[in-house]
Amino acid sequence: MACCGPKLSLCGLIISAWGIVQLALMGVFYYIEAVALAEDLPEVHSYETLDDFYSQMTRGYQQNAYNCWIAALLYLITMAISAHQFWLNNRSSLSV
Template identity: 35%
Template sequence: MASLLCCGPKLVACGIVLSAWGVIIPVLGIFFSVHSAMLIEDIPFTESDFTESSPQKIYELYEQVSCNCFIAVGLYLLFGSFSFCQVRLNKCKQYMVS
C-alpha cells in the first residue's frame, strides 16, 4: 500500500487547496450555459461573429466555453480525489511508523 504513495503531506495539502477552486467552476459553467451577458468578455469571439444576422454563433461560443468549464470540473475532481487518496496513504504511513 505504501508503494502507491508518491506525494508528501505538504504537496498533498497544496493539491487539496488547488482542487478547492473546482467548487467555483460549475457555477461559471452554468452561467455560460444560460448565455449570461456579464461574461461576454470571456467568450473568444471575433468581429465577424457580431456582423452575422443571428446571434447563433455567439450562443455556440457560450456553449463551447460552458463545456470547457464542466471538463475542468471533472479534472479538478480527479485531482482532488488523487490528493485525498494521498492524504489517506500518508496517514496510514504515519500510523505504521509510530
Template identity: 50%
Template sequence: METPRDKETTKRSLEESRIETPLSVVKKRTCLAQTPREYQRFNMAFCGYKVSLCGLVLSAWGLIQLFFMAIFFYLKSPAFIEDLGLEGPFANNDQLITAVNRGFQQNAFNCLIAACLYIITLAVSGWQFYLNQKTTYQV
C-alpha cells in the same frame, strides 16, 4: 569422526547455499509486509502530506469554481461575453447571435470537462492524503 565445529560449519554452508524458490520469497515478503517497517516500503505514496493537502484544497476550489462558471456560461451570463472569443465582423444580427450562443455553449462544455479533470485530481490527492495520514501515526 566429525567434530561439533565441523557440523556447525557444514550447517552454515548448507544454509548459505540454499536457493530460494519464488514461493519461499513470496512467503517471506508477505510475512515481512505485516510489520510496520515493511509496510512503509510497499506504500504507494508519491507525494507528501503537505503536497497532497494542497492538492485537495486546490482541487476542491477549482471544482467549485469551474462548476459555477459552467452554470453561468450555460445561462449566458453577460459578465462572460468577453471570454467567448468572437472574431470578425458579422453580416447581420442572426450570425452574431448564433456565434454568441455557440461560444457560450462551447465554453460551458469546456468548463465541465475541466471540472471532471479536477475530480480526478481531487481523488488522487485524497488518496495520497489518506496514505500519508495512515503512515504518519505509525511508531
C-alpha cells in the same frame, strides 16, 4: 504508493475542491449566457449578419460551459488522486 508529500496532496485537495465548486458554477453561468462573462469568450472573428453573430456567441457560451465542466471533472479526478495520496500519507505517518 505515495508519490506526493503531505503538503502537496493537501494543496491539491484544497485547489481541486475550490476548482470544482467555482468551475461548476461558472459552467452554469455560461450555460445561461450571463452577460458578465461575455468578455471571456473565444473571439468572434467574422460574421455576415447579426443572426450569425448571435449564433456564434451562443456557440461560444455553450462551448465554454462544457469546457468549464470538463475542467471541473479534471479537478474531480485531481481531488480523488490527492485524497488518496493524503490518506496514504496520513496512514504512513500514523504507523511510524
